[in-house]
Amino acid sequence: MRVKFWGSAVAAAGLFLFLGHGGQAQEKQTAAPKKIAVRAGRLIDGKGDSPIANALILIEGEQIVSVTPGGAAPAGVEMIDLSKATVLPGFVDTHTHLLLNGDITSEDYDVQLLKQSIPYRAILSARNARIALEHGFTTMRDLETEGAMYADVDIKTAIANGEVPGPRMQVATRAMTPTGMYPLLGYSWELQVPKGVQYVDGVDGARKAVREQVMYGADWIKYYSDRRYHFEADGVLHSMVNFTEEEAKAIVEETHRLGKKVAAHAIGSDGIAAALRADVDSIEHGEGLTDALIEEIARKGVYWVPTITVGAYVAPGRGGNWTKMVDLEKAAFQKALKKNVKIALGTDAGGFDWKEINQAKEFAYYVDYGMTPMQAIRSGTVVPAELLGWSDKMGTVASGRWADLVAVTGDPLKDITELQRVKFVMKAGAVYKNEIH
Numbered sequence: 001m002r003v004k005f006w007g008s009a010v011a012a013a014g015l016f017l018f019l020g021h022g023g024q025a026q027e028k029q030t031a032a033p034k035k036i037a038v039r040a041g042r043l044i045d046g047k048g049d050s051p052i053a054n055a056l057i058l059i060e061g062e063q064i065v066s067v068t069p070g071g072a073a074p075a076g077v078e079m080i081d082l083s084k085a086t087v088l089p090g091f092v093d094t095h096t097h098l099l100l101n102g103d104i105t106s107e108d109y110d111v112q113l114l115k116q117s118i119p120y121r122a123i124l125s126a127r128n129a130r131i132a133l134e135h136g137f138t139t140m141r142d143l144e145t146e147g148a149m150y151a152d153v154d155i156k157t158a159i160a161n162g163e164v165p166g167p168r169m170q171v172a173t174r175a176m177t178p179t180g181m182y183p184l185l186g187y188s189w190e191l192q193v194p195k196g197v198q199y200v201d202g203v204d205g206a207r208k209a210v211r212e213q214v215m216y217g218a219d220w221i222k223y224y225s226d227r228r229y230h231f232e233a234d235g236v237l238h239s240m241v242n243f244t245e246e247e248a249k250a251i252v253e254e255t256h257r258l259g260k261k262v263a264a265h266a267i268g269s270d271g272i273a274a275a276l277r278a279d280v281d282s283i284e285h286g287e288g289l290t291d292a293l294i295e296e297i298a299r300k301g302v303y304w305v306p307t308i309t310v311g312a313y314v315a316p317g318r319g320g321n322w323t324k325m326v327d328l329e330k331a332a333f334q335k336a337l338k339k340n341v342k343i344a345l346g347t348d349a350g351g352f353d354w355k356e357i358n359q360a361k362e363f364a365y366y367v368d369y370g371m372t373p374m375q376a377i378r379s380g381t382v383v384p385a386e387l388l389g390w391s392d393k394m395g396t397v398a399s400g401r402w403a404d405l406v407a408v409t410g411d412p413l414k415d416i417t418e419l420q421r422v423k424f425v426m427k428a429g430a431v432y433k434n435e436i437h
């Protein structure tokens with residue numbers, strides 16, 4: 001009901017409204033689902049190879065009930081005229097950190113964990129969620145809170161309840177490394193400083209940590225497969241693997257046993273290989289993908305989430321190997337594309353400041369790296385829907401799917417940067433932004 005309240009409030013006012021103390025208005029909503037017709041000048045539905053001209057999308061409540069070329073809207077239905085725009089499925093970012101606001105240097109990171117309370121960070125995360133939604137991201141997979149414990153479960157819940165605007169979420173809560181392998185590090189042993197992850201040791205410890213995180217609301221388990229990335233004489237980006245084989249396997253097995261999935265941070269070739277051996281569901285970053293590993297990731301059907309935006313953003317500030325890693329990832333991306341690796345769009349937003357960079361920039365990198373605009377659009381809609389297990393609910397504009405729509409006034413198939421200028425956003429039938437008149 002609250003979602004519908006949002007919808008009508010926003011439609012009436014044409015802008016975001018926050019519920020004040022007078023939130024009782026939502027009780028007055030009737031049970032009948034609201035019917036909306038959207039006229040799309042061009043519809044990129046996520047399925048077809050070319051756009052559908054003059055499409056009519058009929059929506060009832062949270063769902064799309066029909067999509068037809070042409071056709072007339074039934075009488076008495078609210079009409080949204082996007083006839084001068086291109087309509088697409090809502091975007092999905094499969095790698096974000098709502099609880100983080102940029103960490104080019106370790107100092108940026110430490111300050112957030114040491115000087116900001118978790119409640120303060122949670123307030124900023126609500127702001128970040130609104131920014132993401134306004135940029136067209138109707139769904140996100142948030143891959144760990146970076147020391148903010150289970151606050152991602154709270155932001156997910158607040159969004160789902162319609163208390164704050166934001167994308168629909170799947171969350172990973174705390175992430176895991178063995179003891180001592182993730183910041184905050186380097187402080188006096190006399191001080192108890194917060195940790196960016198949950199330290200997890202041993203097979204029993206791994207299973208217990210998975211159970212604990214799932215108990216508190218984790219949809220995904222994330223672990224750090226590696227650290228200390230470095231080039232060796234073979235020209236390959238190597239790394240130090242964090243968990244023993246037994247520990248990594250225990251994390252994955254236990255997570256799968258509980259019906260959840262595993263995302264592994266893996267940058268160097270050794271970390272990627274270890275994560276693939278442990279049977280994770282997605283490889284995050286993956287700069288060190290070698291030809292053999294690309295074959296392996298394709299063969300296993302594991303998803304790759306490249307997060308190019310963050311790499312390009314932090315490289316100048318971090319220097320060293322980071323610039324070289326951006327070039328390396330570009331080459332890996334081009335090879336992976338030829339091998340039909342399942343590439344799901346992910347940006348690592350939060351690793352860069354939500355206020356500075358629009359996540360949709362990632363689409364442009366993918367086109368720059370060799371995808372067609374249509375492939376890039378699919379990597380941010382259809383492919384992530386598969387990764388999240390929601391193919392039957394979202395990712396395409398089709399009957400039975402959630403009514404998650406975005407619209408742009410230019411042609412994204414000619415200029416992919418159009419996706420950075422989203423003018424209309426609907427999530428589950430509720431309009432959150434409409435600048436098209």
Ligand SMILES: [Zn+2]
Pocket residue numbers: 095096097143348351
């Ligand atoms: Zn990340």
